[in-house]
Amino acid sequence: MIDPEHHHTPHCRDLLGQISDYIDGELEAALCAELEQHLAGCHDCQVLVDTTRKTVTLYRRYGQATELPASALDRLWQVLNCAKD
Amino acid sequence: MNSEEKTLLEALQRGERRACDDLVQKYSRQVYNIALRLTSAPEEAEDVLQETFINACRGAENFEGRSSLGTWLYRIATNNGLMRLRRRRLDTVPLEPVVEEDMGDFRPFQLQDWSWNPESLVLTDELRRAMDEGVAALPESLRAVFVLRDMEGLSTGEAAEVLGLSAGNVKVRLHRARLLLREYLAAYFEEKAKRNGGKEPDHD
Numbered sequence: 001m002i003d004p005e006h007h008h009t010p011h012c013r014d015l016l017g018q019i020s021d022y023i024d025g026e027l028e029a030a031l032c033a034e035l036e037q038h039l040a041g042c043h044d045c046q047v048l049v050d051t052t053r054k055t056v057t058l059y060r061r062y063g064q065a066t067e068l069p070a071s072a073l074d075r076l077w078q079v080l081n082c083a084k085d
Numbered sequence: 086m087n088s089e090e091k092t093l094l095e096a097l098q099r100g101e102r103r104a105c106d107d108l109v110q111k112y113s114r115q116v117y118n119i120a121l122r123l124t125s126a127p128e129e130a131e132d133v134l135q136e137t138f139i140n141a142c143r144g145a146e147n148f149e150g151r152s153s154l155g156t157w158l159y160r161i162a163t164n165n166g167l168m169r170l171r172r173r174r175l176d177t178v179p180l181e182p183v184v185e186e187d188m189g190d191f192r193p194f195q196l197q198d199w200s201w202n203p204e205s206l207v208l209t210d211e212l213r214r215a216m217d218e219g220v221a222a223l224p225e226s227l228r229a230v231f232v233l234r235d236m237e238g239l240s241t242g243e244a245a246e247v248l249g250l251s252a253g254n255v256k257v258r259l260h261r262a263r264l265l266l267r268e269y270l271a272a273y274f275e276e277k278a279k280r281n282g283g284k285e286p287d288h289d
Contacts, residue, residue: 048267
C-alpha cells in the first residue's frame with residue numbers, strides 16, 4: 001500500500017533530485033552509496049527509480065526505431081537539387 | 086571535429102554538390118527525428134528538415150568548425166524547430182505566460198510498479214501515440230533537452246552545445262522532463278491495464 005504522505009520525508013525529497021544522475025551513472029560515489037542504502041529500505045523510491053529508468057529505456061528504443069519516410073527524403077533531394085541549380 | 090569531418094566541411098564550404106549529399110546521407114534521419122519530436126507534426130518536421138539542409142549547405146562558409154558537423158546541424162534543426170513552436174504559440178496563446186521549467190513542489194503521484202521489461206515491450210501504435218503525446222505535453226525548453234538526450238542519444242555535453250546551455254542546466258531540465266514523462270506513461274499504463282482487466286502490455 002502506498003503512503004501518500006511518504007514523499008514528504010526529507011530523504012525522499014533529496015532522492016527525487018538525484019535519480020536522473022543515478023540512472024545515468026553520473027552520481028558521485030558517496031551520494032550513490034547513500035542513495036542505494038536509502039533505496040534498500042524504501043519501496044516507493046525503488047518504484048520511482050525503476051519506472052523512471054524504464055521510461056528512459058522506452059523512449060531510447062522509440063527514438064532509435066523511428067525512420068525518415070522515403071517520401072520525405074525524396075522531397076528533400078528535390079528541394080536541394082533545385083536550390084543548387 | 087575529426088579529419089573526415091574537416092574534409093567534408095571544406096568541400097561544403099567550396100560549394101561541392103557531393104558534400105551536401107554526404108551530409109544528407111549521414112544526418113537526415115536524426116535531423117528529421119529531432120524536428121518531428123519538437124514540432125509533433127510530420128509536415129512541419131519535413132519543412133524543418135529541408136530548411137536545415139538548405140541552411141547548412143548554403144551557409145557552411147559561416148561555420149568555423151568549432152563543434153562537430155552533427156552538433157552544428159542539430160543546432161540549426163533545433164533552432165528551426167523551436168522557432169516554429171514559438172510562432173505557433175504566438176498565433177494561438179498570446180496572453181498567457183508560459184511556465185517553462187519551474188517544477189515548484191513537484192512530487193511523484195503515480196507510484197504503481199511496472200513489472201514489464203521495457204526492452205521487449207512491443208512499441209504498438211497506441212503506445213507510440215501515448216509517448217508522442219507525453220513529449221508534446223512537455224514545456225518546450227524541457228522537450229528540446231529530452232529529445233536530444235534521451236531520444237537521439239546525444240551526450241550531456243553535446244546537448245548543451247546544441248542548445249547553448251550549461252551542462253548543469255541540461256541535467257536539471259532532463260531530470261524534470263523524465264519525471265513528467267514517467268508520470269504521463271504511468272497514467273497511460275494504469276489506464277490500459279484497467280481496460281485490459283489488469284493484463285500487462287504486449288511483449289515480443
